[in-house]
Amino acid sequence: MAQIYIETHGCQMNEADSQDIARRAVGAGFTLAERPEDASVLVLNTCTVRDNAEKRAYGRIAHWKAVKDADPSVKVIVTGCLAEQDKDRMRKIVPHVDGVFGTRELGALGDALAMWRAEYPDDDFSVDREIETVMGGAGEGIAGPYDPLRGFVNVQRGCSYYCTFCIVPHVRGRFDHRPMRDILDEVRAKTQAGAREITLVGQTVNAYREPASGADFADLIEAICAIETVERVSFVSSHPKDLNEKLARVCATLPKMNPRFHLALQSGSNPMLRKMNRKYTVEEFLERVGTFKRHNPSWAITTDLIVGFPGETEEDFQRTLDVCATGIFAQAYMFVYSPRRGTPAAVWHAAGAVPHDVAQARFVRLKEVEDAAVRAYHDRKVGTTVRALIHGVSRKDPAKLSAKTIDNVTVNFPTVETVPDLGRPWADVVVESASVWGVRGTCIGRAATFDGAALPVAPPLIDLLAV
Numbered sequence: 001m002a003q004i005y006i007e008t009h010g011c012q013m014n015e016a017d018s019q020d021i022a023r024r025a026v027g028a029g030f031t032l033a034e035r036p037e038d039a040s041v042l043v044l045n046t047c048t049v050r051d052n053a054e055k056r057a058y059g060r061i062a063h064w065k066a067v068k069d070a071d072p073s074v075k076v077i078v079t080g081c082l083a084e085q086d087k088d089r090m091r092k093i094v095p096h097v098d099g100v101f102g103t104r105e106l107g108a109l110g111d112a113l114a115m116w117r118a119e120y121p122d123d124d125f126s127v128d129r130e131i132e133t134v135m136g137g138a139g140e141g142i143a144g145p146y147d148p149l150r151g152f153v154n155v156q157r158g159c160s161y162y163c164t165f166c167i168v169p170h171v172r173g174r175f176d177h178r179p180m181r182d183i184l185d186e187v188r189a190k191t192q193a194g195a196r197e198i199t200l201v202g203q204t205v206n207a208y209r210e211p212a213s214g215a216d217f218a219d220l221i222e223a224i225c226a227i228e229t230v231e232r233v234s235f236v237s238s239h240p241k242d243l244n245e246k247l248a249r250v251c252a253t254l255p256k257m258n259p260r261f262h263l264a265l266q267s268g269s270n271p272m273l274r275k276m277n278r279k280y281t282v283e284e285f286l287e288r289v290g291t292f293k294r295h296n297p298s299w300a301i302t303t304d305l306i307v308g309f310p311g312e313t314e315e316d317f318q319r320t321l322d323v324c325a326t327g328i329f330a331q332a333y334m335f336v337y338s339p340r341r342g343t344p345a346a347v348w349h350a351a352g353a354v355p356h357d358v359a360q361a362r363f364v365r366l367k368e369v370e371d372a373a374v375r376a377y378h379d380r381k382v383g384t385t386v387r388a389l390i391h392g393v394s395r396k397d398p399a400k401l402s403a404k405t406i407d408n409v410t411v412n413f414p415t416v417e418t419v420p421d422l423g424r425p426w427a428d429v430v431v432e433s434a435s436v437w438g439v440r441g442t443c444i445g446r447a448a449t450f451d452g453a454a455l456p457v458a459p460p461l462i463d464l465l466a467v
């Protein structure tokens with residue numbers, strides 16, 4: 001059977017693109033492989049947001065050379081931002097790659113898959129055990145049994161904001177917003193196919209403007225929530241500049257919205273925000289978050305933060321610490337600045353970077369402060385029962401399932417499930433303990449829908465036998 005393995009690095013934009021590639025592959029006659037060693041076509045959907053993401057992608061591509069050496073009929077395909085950025089370079093340094101498709105070439109990738117499908121007759125494909133040895137453990141494919149429960153839908157491509165540290169506008173181009181009708185059709189198709197949660201993705205989703213009608217992001221989420229088959233809706237990522245009162249008001253009227261707003265602050269220092277070209281001050285950020293919280297007091301605010309941006313002083317850094325110390329963020333994705341070729345900040349970094357040890361030390365201090373805020377947020381769930389959508393088996397403990405609450409907190413709990421119960425994907429979990437990464441507990445029921453009644457989970461067979 002012709003199988004395709006798709007490995008996704010980076011953001012949820014890439015998750016959405018990978019779902020699109022999977023859809024095209026299935027349309028061309030492939031089935032989705034859960035393990036790379038089972039596949040005839042390997043697709044790596046790459047990220048360039050940081051230097052280590054780039055290194056990781058090249059490491060994976062190099063790893064797959066051994067697979068291709070073991071079975072030359074295997075095709076290695078690279079897509080995503082790195083493919084866009086390094087198209088020519090890639091052909092020279094990893095010549096075993098069979099195809100490089102930029103982020104706007106998914107249609108061409110689908111056509112290529114349809115063409116290649118004929119090379120893999122159904123009765124001819126066999127797993128080479130040598131490949132399995134070469135590949136090691138399971139990767140990060142998109143074909144886990146619970147994955148279809150989450151549908152990622154792109155609302156736009158590119159970004160026109162040109163933050164000085166960011167490569168996205170250079171590799172993905174300026175804003176290109178999809179027509180609302182196409183988005184709604186895709187949401188309908190994904191929910192009818194079983195998606196319980198739709199995540200709208202884009203670099204700056206709340207800047208969405210339908211080209212023809214001028215409808216904005218608030219109009220879009222209203223239309224999406226009005227679709228009967230839609231159960232829950234999330235969105236990521238948002239820009240503080242485009243957070244307005246209309247969006248805050250509309251979110252408050254839509255019970256299907258997941259109460260989580262990811263709003264990247266990046267720095268707590270106004271001079272740094274100016275240098276980053278972020279188009280807001282810290283005061284404006286806090287004021288907009290305040291307005292949003294007045295309308296939506298239960299929503300979690302999450303963020304991104306960069307430390308060690310070129311020119312960042314101790315005082316600048318202290319301002320970032322001060323904002324985090326207020327406990328405003330339920331979660332923060334923190335990064336040490338990493339230069340991206342072709343951006344203004346990379347030039348400033350080359351001319352005078354914040355010393356590596358200073359940046360690292362600031363990162364540790366920031367993490368300490370933010371971890372305390374995140375832990376406090378998670379601690380407040382102990383003793384409560386949360387309803388969470390199962391994402392799959394816990395990566396660290398195969399005897400546990402891992403789920404996410406609607407405010408995006410990871411919940412792990414023991415399971416005796418051997419066959420995924422996709423008909424009851426919502427778990428009611430009594431939270432018993434909290435950590436920085438999430439919470440642990442005991443599952444007391446499973447529900448078919450977010451609003452539906454939970455049925456008790458069956459006790460382990462071993463307990464029944466003991467009675």
Ligand code: SF4
Binds near residue numbers: 159168204
């Ligand atoms: S808003 Fe800034 S950081 Fe976000 S994608 Fe656009 S340029 Fe990059």
